[in-house]
Amino acid sequence: MQTSERTAFGSFVADLHELFATVTDGRQQADRVVARLEILLREPGWLESMIDVPAPEDYRFRNFLLHRDELGFPAGGSGCMVLAHSVPPWQASPIHDHGPCWVVYGIYQGRAQLRRYRVAPEAGLSAAFRLEETERVSLDAGQALAFYPGDAHDIRSIAPDKRLILRITSQDLSQVEKYNYDPHVYTRRPAAGGD
Numbered sequence: 001m002q003t004s005e006r007t008a009f010g011s012f013v014a015d016l017h018e019l020f021a022t023v024t025d026g027r028q029q030a031d032r033v034v035a036r037l038e039i040l041l042r043e044p045g046w047l048e049s050m051i052d053v054p055a056p057e058d059y060r061f062r063n064f065l066l067h068r069d070e071l072g073f074p075a076g077g078s079g080c081m082v083l084a085h086s087v088p089p090w091q092a093s094p095i096h097d098h099g100p101c102w103v104v105y106g107i108y109q110g111r112a113q114l115r116r117y118r119v120a121p122e123a124g125l126s127a128a129f130r131l132e133e134t135e136r137v138s139l140d141a142g143q144a145l146a147f148y149p150g151d152a153h154d155i156r157s158i159a160p161d162k163r164l165i166l167r168i169t170s171q172d173l174s175q176v177e178k179y180n181y182d183p184h185v186y187t188r189r190p191a192a193g194g195d
């Protein structure tokens with residue numbers, strides 16, 4: 001790892017800590033992270049120096065933990081969690097939320113389509129939810145997008161070759177109440193793990 005590459009990511013994390021110490025609103029934090037992440041994404045080479053990028057013939061979904069603090073929004077800390085995903089072509093996430101946490105996705109290599117949904121209770125059915133797509137964007141390398149606390153969303157890789165995506169969440173999600181949504185049967189179920 002070259003010192004300049006370590007500094008690019010280290011400076012990014014330090015800037016976020018400084019930001020979260022003064023900006024405590026979740027939506028404002030997420031918007032500011034988008035702007036700062038797009039600066040980091042334009043720095044060449046720093047991510048490859050931190051992770052073992054899967055070879056093209058063995059390209060599979062993997063999480064790489066780059067940074068984890070104990071507490072962030074909404075738990076009152078000034079931290080966050082940063083993952084890099086290697087994503088096979090055309091792989092899509094389920095529609096999901098991250099509970100009370102915000103999330104920012106940024107494209108390091110490749111291209112992705114992201115969709116945001118409004119979740120509305122289905123009239124007359126206490127456990128049912130209706131999803132309305134409210135936003136659909138395609139991000140190229142160097143671009144980022146925020147989803148706010150409670151936003152349902154999905155993300156699909158639409159790049160044929162290189163696909164590295166950054167994900168920043170306001171907390172480690174492993175202990176957060178969050179949901180995956182099934183739009184075909186209008187239900188949601190608790191999502192496990194840190195995804």
Ligand SMILES: [Fe+2]
Pocket residue numbers: 096097098103153
């Ligand atoms: Fe997500």
